[in-house]
Amino acid sequence: MTLIVHLLACAFGLGSWLAVNGLWVELPLIVNTLPEGWDLPSYLTVLIQLANLGPLLVTLMHKLCPGLLKETAVIYAVLTVGVLACVLLASFWQVTTVVAGAPHSTAFFILTFFISLVDCTSSVTFLPFMARLPAEYVTTYFIGEGLSGFVPGLLALAQGVGVATCVNTTQDPTGGGESWTIQTQYLPPNFSPEIFFYFLAVMMCVSLAAFCALKRLPRTFFELANVALVPDPGAPSASTGLDNPGLETNGGPLQQREADGTNPTEPSAGESNLSMYRLGFIYFLVVWVNTATNGLLPSVQTYSCMPYGNLAYHLSASLASVANPVACVFAMFFPNRSLLFLGALGVLGTAFGSYNMAMAALSPCPLLQNSAVGVALIVLSWVFFTGTLTYVKVMAGVILRDRSHSALVWCGAAAQTGSLVGSVTMFPLVNTYRLFKSADYCNTKCPL
Template sequence: MALLIHILACAFGLGSWVAVNGLWVELPLIVTTLPEGWDVPSYLTVIIQLANLGPVLVTLMHKWWPGRLKETAVIYSILSVGIVSCFLLAFFWDEMTVVAGASHSTAFFIITFFLSLVDCTSSVTFLPFMMKLPAKYVTTYFIGEGLSGFIPGMVALMQGVGMAKCVNTSQAHVNLTDGEDSWVLQTQYLPSNFSTEIFFFFLAAMMCVSLAAFCALDRLPQTCRLSTESLVPGTVSPVCSGLDNPGAETDGKGVQHESNVTSESRSLAAKPKHSLCQLTFIYSLVLWVNAVSNGLLPSVQTYSCMPYGNLAYHLSAALASVANPVACLFAMFFPNRSLVFLGMLGLLGTGFGSYNMAMATLSPCPLLQNSEAGVAIIVLSWVFFTGTMTFVKVMVGVILRDRSHSALVWCGAASQMGSLLGSVTMFPLVSVYKLFKSGDFCNTKCPI
């Protein structure tokens, strides 16, 4: 039963951000069809932030009308909306309408708003629902959330999204010195292995899997929700001892056993004590980690990687997606709740993120551009940045899960607020002031 619940929790987590992550990895194909072209990412950023209306409403309901909002009903609703939206996207994503005399992707942007509403609202509904299960399943949920980015990324790689080659093309003008046409290298994108419509149907299928998993979790017997495994004297699971039973009693020989009290009293006894200063640090950490990992850095990943070549970009995207669930697994088997450790790890991740940001700023001529060392460093930097920040997110979620239900709600709200601040900060820098310059890795010439 414990293994089954782990699988269900992981599958439930798949529906958290799969739609928005899928849209981002599919952008290289989408922008070649839509009239907005490479301005589509800027529109997506704004739409996703507008969709934070969902988490704001849910958080205010929990604050001012506690108990009125039925979490399960909200989750059923948003997952159903996500499934319908993915199917509609498959049929209407390239439909255009004329607004003010110009063609616009009105259908695509409207459907994208509803998908973003689903994913943003999941931050303040999915995680609090996991409060009904032992803490170790929260870690499994985070693994599923990581896979919601990894799986679409792998499917997009199989689809061949953004794969390109350098080809010689003749310039239209004639070389004035020798009277011959001049030749230059240009980037030519290869055709995809399957269509965008099939990819959106795949996203709809993943949302269906998440809904089915939630239905099963919601119908679990109460005994399974309270405890899904018994502790045998002398055999203590390293995960459960760290996460499941923080308030378990020990006998004289140091062996854990559960006291004969009600589950409610066990829960109260296990509730950790944090000072106001510690809570401020925890929520500040949540805010910062989500700001850099969901807002600041994703906006400049192409600028930091593409100057090193197409391979560097795809490796950084794919391996960073792998680092997310791997970090979740590491948090499951080697948990560490020390706030000092989590703060240092967040600082280390910020260091990797700073290197990535610096290379984006130097684009189209970053450090070690024409060397294998440069490619390896930028790929590893993105992998370690994602891994460290994910570990911090998971452990903070586990800490707050043991505190209270409302603590998880505010954790989700802080996550969305951090993502909003990061995106709002980067949008004018990238899309308005054009501080970052993209480079054609086939044709950019940099000083040695």
């Protein structure tokens, strides 16, 4: 039964960011078809953050009208919308209309907004629902959330997304003689984007089915989880559980652990003794990690990788999505709650992100452009950037899960706030001020 619940939690987490991650790994193919070209990622980041309307409303409802909004109803709704949006995306992703005198991917943008609405809202509904289960299933949920990037990444590798080659072509526009030019030719994928989007719809159905099964678990699973949770602020209790949870009485953790024969002076994994400063630091980590991973860096991934070739872009997008679930699994078997360690890991991940941002700023002529070392560095930098910050995000979620239900709700709100700040910062830099310049890998000439 325990194994089945772990599988269901993992499958449920799969639907959290599956559709948005699927769009990102498909970008090497889509970016060459839709009229926005290399600017498409920056448009996506803004659309994703506009979808924060969903989690904002959910968070406000939790704060202003506690108990009125049913999380399960919201989860049913967002997963159903996710399935429908993926199906419609398969049919209409190439439809364009003229806006302000230029063609734009209106259908793609509209459906991306609804997909993003689903995934953003999952941040403040999926995790609080999982908090009803024992803590080990929360980590399994994070593995599923990581797989929401890994599974589309594997599919993109099988698809052969965005593989290109440089070919010599002849031109004779005046009939006076032939001239040779080098052009970038994209090889056809092994299967179409339509099939890719239908696959995403199937995976969303799997997540919906897993949630339905989790809802029907015996009550004992949910009752076991509630023993370890610190009550939400305002709930009747002999103590707030913030500064000295070991002194709780009336059937609280102290009495429970005395009955179990454990030392009541040592905090258990299920209790929270976080000071306000430490709690603030954890939320700061959540905000910053999501600012970097969901806002700042995704907007410029094309500019940092494409000058090294389509293979570098393809590998960085796909392997970075693999690093996400690997980091979640690592957090499951090697958890480290030390805030000093998590802060140091956050600094390390920021260093990798800074390298990626620097290479984007140097486009179309980044460092070591014509070297295999340069390709390896940019791919590895994206992998370690994603992996290190994902570990920090998972451990922050685990720590806050042990604090209270509302702490996880605010964790999701902090994550979306960081994502919003990052994307709003990058959009004008990419699309208005044009600080990042695109390159044609086959024709751009850079000094050695």
